[in-house]
Amino acid sequence: EGTGAASILGAGKLEELANITGGRGIITPIVKTPMTKARKRFEGAANSHEDIEEETDDLRRPEFVIVDHELTPSQIRNLERATGAQVLDRTGVIVEIFHRHANTREAKLQVEMARLRYVAPRLRESSNGGGRQQGPGAGESNLSLDRRKIRDRLAELKTQLEAVQRDSDHRRSARKNQLRVALVGYTNAGKSSLMRALTGSQVLVQDKLFATLDTTVRTLQPETRPRILISDTVGFIKQLPHDLVASFRSTLSEALEASLLLFVVDASDPTYEAQLEVSRSVLHEIGADVVPSRLVLNKMDRVDEARRAELLEKHPDAIPLSAHRPEDVSALRETLIAFFEADMVEDVLVLP
Template sequence: MIEQSNDDKGKKTAVLFSVQTPGVSDEENGSSLQELRRLVKTMGLEVVATLTQRRSKPETGTLLGAGKLKELAGYTGGTGIVEKFSRKSKDECDDMDEEYPVGSLADRYEESLSHDPMAENRVRANVVIYDGEISTKQLQNLEKATGVEVLDRTSVILEIFSRHAKSREALIQVEIAKLAYLVPRLRASQIGGDRQGGGVGSKGVGETSHELNKRHIRDRISELKSRLVGIRNEQNRRRSRRKENFQVSLIGYTNAGKSSLMQKLTGSDVLVEDKLFATLDTRVKALQPEAFPPVLISDTVGFIKKLPHDLVASFQSTLDEALAASLLLFIIDASDPAFRSQLTVTHSVLKEIGGEKIPNLLILNKIDKLTTGELEALYLEFPDGIFISAHTPEDVAILRKKILEYFESNMIETTMVVPYDKGHLLGQLRNKASIINESYDETGTSVTFKTFPETLTWLQKMMD
């Protein structure tokens, strides 16, 4: 994979490209490419250009038509030619080439875009990245045509996950996902006779090195999954011990501000970075200042469009934290023009893991980046939303109050007199209820409190 350089001159540069098929709007295509740009930036790469071609479907062997493939190779110094690329295919592809701007190219490259793509003074890209998934054959052809490393969107996400994983569980889950991604993309040996155990006296024709590699990878995946079982069992035990507490889980698109909000609500020192997938490990902290009922807040891995299925499956245990929650907070970046589609992705992933029926609140974060007009429009569009900036203490206090009000809505307020000979119950009651007032007379302690029906039933039974 890509190595990061500390030398600015040696910094890796990338050119991004996509194929826009019918049914995908310019806005959707542009938004997806912009998101890919942010992913690539998180990897430490500098994007020098973005290309898009409209086609009825991606070209089978190279994704792009011959003309656009030549243009792509102009950024890398490649030939733009793949052996055995048929004349018929080239003519058909040239007819379908349609050039148009998508997203914003870096300012210093804009002028050069109007010149010959093979111009020698162009800043070269040493990585090509496709906004989608690439098959093994397409990868081989694109590398031949461009002469540089070629990545797809999934491999970029996997690389970011690999760099940001810290806990033992996250490291194992990322490795499983990377290996699952690798298996169908292993390149078969070019030497037809490269076989193991196929000599005289052996059974069968033996295995190619390609087959052996696949078998070793599958064995490694099985080993990692076995290790994960023990970790998940321990997590389930911890989760079981937390059942007596109410738990709120922050979910949403990556970089929506979940970690910042987690930090403000709990007073913890969780990592906060302006990067995609800065958080991969679930953290569980108590809501601060403490109140009744006690509430635990958990942060989860962010979602993203086209999140590889293997990653969703691998991070099931992390997402299980959300499934154990009493309340979900859907955190969205209200300043991101694409937040509506991001919210759709969040709902989709949540449904995939079986959490669509858990009660939730919609939190529109980063409103400090909106104009008054934009904010007013969103108030009308999302009347039930909670509008905040995680950097504004007053907003965080309002959200904390909303969380407590949600749980308090099921509480009952009542007054009871606890006789002095049962005074030991008061200590237990203070842990199980919110005490509003206490007074004393000759019969005992008169207590006004708010609590849940089951606690009230327990107290009445103890008083009999």
């Protein structure tokens, strides 16, 4: 911990990775190479571990190598052999972090399944080459034993998850007629802050990725009649691996049940549009793009007048605010109430 953690490849995202490790490890860029050179190393590693071995000879030996790409099991093996370090690819990192942040039983089960599914094929591949973790004498039989254990454990987890999900389906259908607003968006956009401001609840707010993994549901305060519920869901991440989207379908599907989605973006972040795109595509994947939505431009307190005008021109229907300004939060509350009032009027109008 705190020593020698390193990223040698695709090192453009060091800050993001430092966030991912939640400050637990120090990520040191051992080599700072332009992306093209890094990619060349990456491709070299994919072909033969000797190439990369040569490349890393002049480096201090890292304990971890984190690659901001998907790697195949054999690429991981080659890199591990060449560097003598533990190699985590993008999915590996994300699975690890999700694992640390899962709070509810459902999320815990989902993460453990995702984790085992990630580990299993890597065991299989290392059986024909001999991975770093294999001690002398660790043979095929050990690996097939491990694989069988994983299979059994997965079956067990699946049964448990089904039971938990039946329970939450019950709870969900009980909530069906409730007025629900779901906060969705890229991680760190300010969803938890907004949730807390709207509901007066103690939701964990952290300036790091993945602070929110499970969905929380709270009542809009001061309370309305009928009550309006706000839910806060997992922060979306760029290139969320497909398998993980599948594992988190039930967590994400909270968004499907909402009457209104609030897409929260950090308007002070120049890359907010790309982040919005990520959120949209994840929601599309789970079929939630049919739910009415509004764009919330958060962190407007960090945006100057010119930029503000530009943003509002680009998104005339957006709600600009700062989750830190109580008057903005009250205005959002009024907007939500108005949304449901209009909705109810429509219901009345369609009556025969």
